[in-house]
Amino acid sequence: MLLPRAWVRSSVFPFHEILRGRPTVSILERLREHDKLPPVALDSLHAERLGEHLKRVARVVPFYARTLAGTTIRSAADLAAFPIIDKRTIREHFAEFRASDWRGRVLTLETGGSSGEPLRFETDPVREASQLACKWRARSWFGLHVGHRELDLWGSPIETGKLSWQRRLSGDLLGNRLLSAFAMSEEKFAVWRDEIDRHGSDFLYGYSSVLARFARYLIAERRSVPTGRLRVAIGTAEMLPPADRAVMVEAFGCPVAAEYGCRDGGLIAHECPSGGLHLMHDAIHVELLDAAGQPVKTGEEGEVCLTNLYSQAFPLIRYRLGDLAVRSPTACPCGLPHPTLARLTGRSTDTLFRDDGARVHGLALIYVLRELPGVDRFRIHQKQLGRVEVSVVPGAAWSEERVGPDLVARVHRVLGAGTRVDVSLVSDLPPLPSGKHRYVICDIGESPEQKSARS
Numbered sequence: 001m002l003l004p005r006a007w008v009r010s011s012v013f014p015f016h017e018i019l020r021g022r023p024t025v026s027i028l029e030r031l032r033e034h035d036k037l038p039p040v041a042l043d044s045l046h047a048e049r050l051g052e053h054l055k056r057v058a059r060v061v062p063f064y065a066r067t068l069a070g071t072t073i074r075s076a077a078d079l080a081a082f083p084i085i086d087k088r089t090i091r092e093h094f095a096e097f098r099a100s101d102w103r104g105r106v107l108t109l110e111t112g113g114s115s116g117e118p119l120r121f122e123t124d125p126v127r128e129a130s131q132l133a134c135k136w137r138a139r140s141w142f143g144l145h146v147g148h149r150e151l152d153l154w155g156s157p158i159e160t161g162k163l164s165w166q167r168r169l170s171g172d173l174l175g176n177r178l179l180s181a182f183a184m185s186e187e188k189f190a191v192w193r194d195e196i197d198r199h200g201s202d203f204l205y206g207y208s209s210v211l212a213r214f215a216r217y218l219i220a221e222r223r224s225v226p227t228g229r230l231r232v233a234i235g236t237a238e239m240l241p242p243a244d245r246a247v248m249v250e251a252f253g254c255p256v257a258a259e260y261g262c263r264d265g266g267l268i269a270h271e272c273p274s275g276g277l278h279l280m281h282d283a284i285h286v287e288l289l290d291a292a293g294q295p296v297k298t299g300e301e302g303e304v305c306l307t308n309l310y311s312q313a314f315p316l317i318r319y320r321l322g323d324l325a326v327r328s329p330t331a332c333p334c335g336l337p338h339p340t341l342a343r344l345t346g347r348s349t350d351t352l353f354r355d356d357g358a359r360v361h362g363l364a365l366i367y368v369l370r371e372l373p374g375v376d377r378f379r380i381h382q383k384q385l386g387r388v389e390v391s392v393v394p395g396a397a398w399s400e401e402r403v404g405p406d407l408v409a410r411v412h413r414v415l416g417a418g419t420r421v422d423v424s425l426v427s428d429l430p431p432l433p434s435g436k437h438r439y440v441i442c443d444i445g446e447s448p449e450q451k452s453a454r455s
């Protein structure tokens, strides 16, 4: 069932958000007003919001009340007094991050993040609403508005069998179509292409690598989308290499935009039609820090530390994401007031191979492993077809007898029962010299079909 776009925009979406207790519509209106501000005005609004947020957090979040120990927080300038935190800090002091003044609903979420350390954290409807509002604000830069139809090449809920009927129904009512992006094949790509027409999709949204592979298929099969049918293809979760971008523009007949965000942080940046990767300057505060925790100079690479200004229930200040980025020294020609990142590095997810040679997105395995009790961190390494090594940093709940077989069964579900799984317990998973904390590594360069085709 597909409803007219205008109905979705005027009635279904606002009602849906009210039912879920999310002030998305009002936040979105405010964010779109901020887009019209001059950069100086947005900067002062940002500083004011950050200052207010810090003052509240220092007062009501036990972790900060304790670590700041008597330091008075007056404004955004006092940010440096806050400790830099990471996933480990959250795991060790979980309950201490709960804001004592929050009376609203709390949602518990889990993420694999881009670093491969599973993390449980809490969020609230206001933060969730701000994330969705940030997405729609950025999409409006491409002429898209609530009600426009989204074709999602996504995966986790389908793969893990968690897509509830409520989510299916709300997706249908809102005009979203979710297709599983795992276990890609040519038959699937053909179905996706048909779905763009059947669904009347206005834009595509998915893992960058998946969109790129889909695009290459469309070009090879001469089934590219006519120019102008789609408004934009948004690639997320991974880096968007220039070569991938070029095939996507050709195959989808529309601009391509990168989205940068994470479940535990929020939407961080989104590309505009002029190619600037704009920070969501009115919703988050981003610091780029060196190894000593000091801000890097503009143009230098630093680690992204995030403060989400909308977090109510479980506020994280100066949260290290493990991603590296470079701030752009120049303003984007599009005229939006939000500062931009020149570059984002250190995010990648390798593809793995099933026992039958089919490609599987690395996240498919991450999604099913991160839910295991007793698995603090893990790394999956595939050196050859039909075999995979899983290194696990065990937590308190680890049990060789109970969790071990479950882990192997989950890998078999994703990579096929013919895959040999070698599990080893390790005390630590040091970052790799090249790619920081990669959690999926695949040494198989090309698919076996390609190899056999060449030989």
Ligand SMILES: [Zn+2]
Residues within 6 Å of the ligand: 272, 273, 274, 275, 276, 277, 278, 332, 333, 334, 335, 336
């Ligand atoms: Zn721009």
